[in-house]
Amino acid sequence: MNWFISAVSSSVGKKIMMALTGLFLCSFLVVHLIGNLQLLKLDLGLSFNTYAQFMSHNPVIQTISKGNFAIILAHALIALFLTRQNASARPIGYQVKKGSANSTWSSRNMGLLGTILLVFIAVHLYHFWWQVHYGGTIPMREYTDDHGNLVSFTDLYAAVMFAFSNPYIVAFYVFSMIAMGYHLYHGFASAFQSLGLNHVKYNGLIRAVGFLFYFVIPAAYASIPLIIFFR
Ligand code: HEM
Secondary structure, eight states: OOOHHHHHHHHHHHHHHHHHHHHHHHHHHHHHHHHHHGGSSTTTTHOOOOOOOOHHOHHHHEEEEEEEHHHHHHHHHHHHHHHHHHHHSSSOOOOOGGGGGGHHHHHHEEEHHHHOOOHHHHHHHIIIIIIIIIIOOEEEEEEEOTOEEEEEEEEEHHHHHHHHTSSHHHHHHHHHHHHHHHHHHOOOHHHHHHOOOOOTTTHHHHHHHHHIIIIIIHHHHHHHHHHHOOO
């Protein structure tokens, strides 16, 4: 346990923890996107509601979900500690502060982008996750399955459709996904640097997978509320 405490108290240890938690959250984004793309199927929500019911009743998924919340919190808290540690290590600051000379806009605004994402996650969880698990406001919907049996699911699909009929909510999602893209533009590559994996041999691959995370995935997420709104 001592090795763990001294690892997370050092600046390098914190950077490694940021990298590991960040990459875990990237893997969550892929799984979550695949599930959410079912919202675009024109089947009155049968696929999406079946998927949501499975995810919220499977004990293994529910355990991973609790871990996921802990990792989101850990990622945000370590970022806060790291920022404070860096600020107190350089209390006076540099005389010439021309950040753009050797860094990108994303890398200089990771705290701001991360805060936007944290606000997004809080609002997003309240909208859907909280309503499913604790709100009790989402009605049930009945479907006939492939064998002709009547099945009944919480109609989360209808709740999402309702939310994305509001242009302010759609704009909030699109804005947040742009912030997520910029956050991952720096964050994804930086995680590999923190883990010491930025070897010239892998840099091409890291850049290609990075493009998937900073552009393709945020664009796919943003397209869901937009498609639902304009459909
Ligand atoms: C169009 C975009 C998105 C849609 C339609 C969507 C939809 C949903 C829905 C319906 C739930 C509730 C599922 C349930 O409890 O059964 C949920 C949960 C969640 N969403 Fe999203 N989501 C989107 C984007 C995102 C993004 C970009 C993030 C992270 C940055 C995110 C993070 C989460 C988390 C952490 C949960 C809780 C999952 C759990 O129970 O473990 N979502 N989302």
